[in-house]
Amino acid sequence: MNTPTDNTGRLEQLVTFARESPFSDFYRNKWRGEKAFERLPHSSRADFLAVPLSHRRYKKEKGMVKIVGTGEQAFLSEWSFSDIGREPYAPHSMRPFVYLTDPYEAVEKSLWCYENGMMPLVGEKDSDMAIFAAGRYQIDSLIVDEQSLAKFAPFFSTLRTPLASISVIGSAFSPNTLMSFERYAQSIRLVLALPETGAFAEAPLSRVPKFTPLPRCHVEHDSEIVLTKIARYPTPIIRYKTGIRTTPAEDGPSFSLAA
Amino acid sequence: MMERSDIAALYNQILDEFVVHPPEKPEDYWIRMTSGTTTGRPFLTIWQKKSAAAWPHAAGMRRFIVAYGLLATRMSNVLSFRNNPENEGALVLPLDAGALNPSVERLLDDFAPDSFYAIPSFATRISDHMSEQSRSSVHTLGFSGEPISKTLRDLFLSRFPKARQVITFATSETGVITGFPCDHLSPNQYHPREGVVIEVDEPDERGIGYLLISKDLLFGKRMERYRIGDMARIVPETCPCGQALTFEVFGRAGYDYIKVAGAILRREEFDRVASECAVLFDDYYAEAEAVVIDGKLKGKIVLTVYRANGVASVEEIAKEFSARVYLTASQTLEQLAEQEVFLPLTVIVSAMPLVRDGKAKKLSLRT
Numbered sequence: 001m002n003t004p005t006d007n008t009g010r011l012e013q014l015v016t017f018a019r020e021s022p023f024s025d026f027y028r029n030k031w032r033g034e035k036a037f038e039r040l041p042h043s044s045r046a047d048f049l050a051v052p053l054s055h056r057r058y059k060k061e062k063g064m065v066k067i068v069g070t071g072e073q074a075f076l077s078e079w080s081f082s083d084i085g086r087e088p089y090a091p092h093s094m095r096p097f098v099y100l101t102d103p104y105e106a107v108e109k110s111l112w113c114y115e116n117g118m119m120p121l122v123g124e125k126d127s128d129m130a131i132f133a134a135g136r137y138q139i140d141s142l143i144v145d146e147q148s149l150a151k152f153a154p155f156f157s158t159l160r161t162p163l164a165s166i167s168v169i170g171s172a173f174s175p176n177t178l179m180s181f182e183r184y185a186q187s188i189r190l191v192l193a194l195p196e197t198g199a200f201a202e203a204p205l206s207r208v209p210k211f212t213p214l215p216r217c218h219v220e221h222d223s224e225i226v227l228t229k230i231a232r233y234p235t236p237i238i239r240y241k242t243g244i245r246t247t248p249a250e251d252g253p254s255f256s257l258a259a
Numbered sequence: 260m261m262e263r264s265d266i267a268a269l270y271n272q273i274l275d276e277f278v279v280h281p282p283e284k285p286e287d288y289w290i291r292m293t294s295g296t297t298t299g300r301p302f303l304t305i306w307q308k309k310s311a312a313a314w315p316h317a318a319g320m321r322r323f324i325v326a327y328g329l330l331a332t333r334m335s336n337v338l339s340f341r342n343n344p345e346n347e348g349a350l351v352l353p354l355d356a357g358a359l360n361p362s363v364e365r366l367l368d369d370f371a372p373d374s375f376y377a378i379p380s381f382a383t384r385i386s387d388h389m390s391e392q393s394r395s396s397v398h399t400l401g402f403s404g405e406p407i408s409k410t411l412r413d414l415f416l417s418r419f420p421k422a423r424q425v426i427t428f429a430t431s432e433t434g435v436i437t438g439f440p441c442d443h444l445s446p447n448q449y450h451p452r453e454g455v456v457i458e459v460d461e462p463d464e465r466g467i468g469y470l471l472i473s474k475d476l477l478f479g480k481r482m483e484r485y486r487i488g489d490m491a492r493i494v495p496e497t498c499p500c501g502q503a504l505t506f507e508v509f510g511r512a513g514y515d516y517i518k519v520a521g522a523i524l525r526r527e528e529f530d531r532v533a534s535e536c537a538v539l540f541d542d543y544y545a546e547a548e549a550v551v552i553d554g555k556l557k558g559k560i561v562l563t564v565y566r567a568n569g570v571a572s573v574e575e576i577a578k579e580f581s582a583r584v585y586l587t588a589s590q591t592l593e594q595l596a597e598q599e600v601f602l603p604l605t606v607i608v609s610a611m612p613l614v615r616d617g618k619a620k621k622l623s624l625r626t
Contacts, residue, residue: 052365052369053369053370054369054371060348061348062341062346062347062348062349062350063350063351064337064350064351064352064353065350065351065352065370066352066353067352067354067355067358067363067366070357070358071360071362072362074358074362074363074366075366076366076369076370078350081341094281094285095278103330103333103353103355103357104353104355106330107330107333107334107337107353110334111337111338111341113286114286114338114341115286116286117284117285117286118285118286119285119286119288119289119290120290121290121291121292121303122291122330122331122334123330124292124329124330124331125330129292129301132292132301133292133301133303136274136302136303137274137278137290137303138278
């Protein structure tokens with residue numbers, strides 16, 4: 001497991017914050033007195049599903065709630081507007097276009113743009129409408145997921161100059177497919193994220209992308225990524241099993257996604 | 260008078276100005292596309308951040324649900340919520356229709372909403388999935404985007420007994436044009452917002468005509484007497500609240516309010532009769548047109564119905580519906596058919612649930 005020593009103090013502070021919180025017993029109940037960070041029991045989607053948001057809320061700050069998952073597997077995830085703004089989803093641009101399959105992610109990433117001084121255009125589900133709107137707005141960057149990027153492909157044939165950036169957000173990627181879009185942007189970033197955790201690693205597009213953990217993200221490689229975000233979210237992410245399997249680099253914090 | 264093409268040209272100029280000379284703080288603006296579902300090709304509109312004064316009813320909204328079909332409309336309301344300085348610590352859930360299944364009840368109980376801003380038809384669907392406890396905690400229901408009938412208001416009153424209903428009039432091209440409603444207004448009546456001028460063009464004998472809107476837009480542009488496609492009248496009586504002007508909206512020309520063969524077909528009236536015929540069918544869609552038969556202009560209505568259990572009597576539905584629905588102030592379709600002003604009602608039973616694009620269209624004019 002990778003445990004960067006410079007995170008140790010901040011991890012302890014986060015754990016203390018969660019353990020001593022007057023607002024929620026969620027992590028206290030989970031950890032049952034365990035003190036050492038590396039032995040804290042993992043949390044996962046199953047825990048978020050089992051415990052209502054109102055019982056795992058560690059701070060009260062103005063923000064947005066979204067539904068993650070569908071049907072019986074759905075749970076609520078809460079993000080303050082300021083926390084949304086601190087996520088490193090994309091580079092700054094003049095006229096970003098947000099085109100995401102999940103409507104909650106579309107609203108949240110649009111809010112991210114506002115929190116970072118940009119006026120985004122959010123793309124509606126219908127790809128013809130989205131392409132028309134993007135062309136009229138003369139977008140210079142795209143925040144997208146892989147599924148939406150495929151639907152948006154006809155837009156690129158209308159471009160006279162490449163976009164400044166394309167940020168592809170998701171938990172799995174098909175690099176060979178994405179490589180076909182390489183010429184349409186000066187840079188294409190792959191952003192590893194889950195709706196309930198936010199972004200935690202990024203990689204420039206290549207045939208075998210090498211992901212680097214983002215600042216404030218403590219990434220452990222077990223059979224899957226176990227993630228801790230060093231941030232006091234409404235529901236903090238502490239030793240959270242992401243379900244994402246990786247191949248860590250032999251040295252350094254970077255990793256690739258397992259096939 | 261401006262038509263849609265004039266407004267589209269105005270907004271295109273605004274957009275071009277924004278692109279060429281972006282403002283110092285672009286985050287103070289928001290951009291959206293019009294839906295274009297009823298009036299043709301969409302276009303982009305840009306607005307400046309709403310001030311808190313535009314949302315006086317937002318104070319006290321601690322757990323706020325926004326429920327609209329278009330992402331752009333959801334976004335604009337989430338932004339207004341975000342920009343309101345009076346609701347620190349409050350939360351917004353921009354609910355998507357895809358979440359409406361039986362399991363959403365526990366999530367809505369968990370979120371514990373106290374207020375909504377929604378399109379009425381979406382709000383009824385949400386309420387189908389809320390527990391009684393959850394519904395009883397809602398104190399404000401804000402609506403826009405569809406006319407709201409008395410039947411619907413009564414339904415919301417029964418499902419949300421503690422909620423005040425606040426109805427605003429807004430379109431993607433005009434933005435919100437109404438101020439906060441006083442307590443004296445009847446359903447679908449409004450006072451215009453400051454800076455908005457309301458007129459009615461070509462009023463008929465009841466004063467109902469085409470709604471015209473004038474207001475300032477960005478970068479010195481002005482919407483002048485824009486005919487937005489809704490029917491309205493100026494209410495002649497002075498409102499007890501003292502506001503100078505009250506106007507009443509009757510819905511989209513050709514969809515909620517149709518003139519055919521000298522009669523007026525109102526969706527609200529069709530909804531009322533459909534409610535009375537609930538034992539005969541579960542959903543309906545009516546299409547009206549003027550036809551020429553033997554050289555005479557007559558009205559024709561085709562009523563398509565759906566019955567979940569598949570059992571529906573065409574003859575009985577035609578008889579009951581015709582006898583109950585008023586197409587003039589004093590005459591039903593049955594009476595107008597006897598006078599041969601209208602053809603007898605045609606009823607079609609659909610084997611499939613009725614699906615309609617965009618907003619809940621129940622009535623349309625076949626042209």
